[in-house]
């Protein structure tokens with residue numbers, strides 16, 4: 001398979017996508033100024049982006065099944081898988097809890113809530129956007145579930161139902177793990193035909209990923225143009241800039257730390273890591289979905305950073321669903337921020353509860369646009385936030401969420417990539433993989 005960057009045209013893929021983002025912004029901003037412009041973008045340009053996102057999501061489930069089965073069946077034995085699993089979960093927990101603590105530190109240090117004027121709050125309380133009710137309902141559904149519900153939901157009772165719903169990625173991973181572990185446990189002679197089939201299917205899937213990624217520069221123009229043509233609320237963004245700035249600062253710190261940790265633990269040069277995952281970061285920025293970006297993240301790690309397939313195919317899909325560092329960072333900052341704005345005092349105990357619920361919430365959040373907002377309901381309720389003020393709190397965060405969601409997704413997939421490199425290095429040092 002050819003490298004993700006540079007492409008055959010000679011211009012590296014990440015440069016093409018970057019140009020796409022700029023061109024999309026110019027088209028979108030231009031269209032927003034013209035009568036009928038946004039309508040034109042919605043009808044004739046946006047569909048190209050939507051098709052791209054659908055294609056990425058279309059291949060995510062078969063890619064996970066084939067690639068994870070191949071990865072595990074290439075492992076020496078089941079104990080290699082359990083070591084990989086333990087290390088992956090350990091790193092995911094460490095990075096998530098670190099992100100929440102970082103968020104709490106920043107939001108307490110900068111106190112962004114003090115910068116929001118009472119007029120902004122009054123304006124928002126008068127116009128609670130329509131989407132807020134849906135997000136509240138979804139949040140309440142998740143909150144009413146028990147703690148162990150996460151594990152209950154992870155086990156599918158019908159494989160085809162799981163395969164047919166992108167929101168049940170964890171169930172697909174569960175089945176695939178069970179399937180591949182059992183494959184490793186049967187005699188080698190019986191494993192052979194399945195392994196050959198899986199190898200061939202894997203080659204087909206990788207070809208599909210290659211073809212779809214070629215569309216990304218054009219698709220990004222469409223996605224960003226639609227975003228700029230349809231977004232208008234610059235006034236509220238300015239009012240909530242203090243919250244956005246603290247969140248962006250936290251995300252910048254995480255983005256800086258990943259290559260440093262990779263360099264410190266594995267010796268991989270900082271720029272190699274940064275350049276290697278750039279195409280995936282740009283696709284994450286344009287789609288706001290870790291799940292849609294998954295095929296690109298996997299390809300970047302395997303092709304650009306030469307991380308073994310058996311590691312990537314396990315660590316990335318699991319990470320896309322349970323490891324969202326920027327989402328947990330956002331939970332902490334947003335929860336304390338709305339409490340600051342609405343004068344709801346938080347004691348130390350409340351902040352500790354935020355650490356716990358924000359960590360669990362980011363594990364439970366879907367790898368999809370705005371998923372973080374839904375989970376915020378749970379975090380806020382856990383610290384006794386008045387239910388009647390919840391719509392206002394969500395409206396505030398939602399007003400500036402779209403650009404922040406794009407950045408969060410970049411950080412989320414970067415965290416998964418960082419852990420993939422760390423886990424591979426640890427397994428190589430332990431001689432669990434060659």
Ligand code: ASP
Nearest residue numbers: 289290327367368371372
């Ligand atoms: N959009 C994010 C992702 O897919 C989730 C979120 O923070 O809303 O990674």
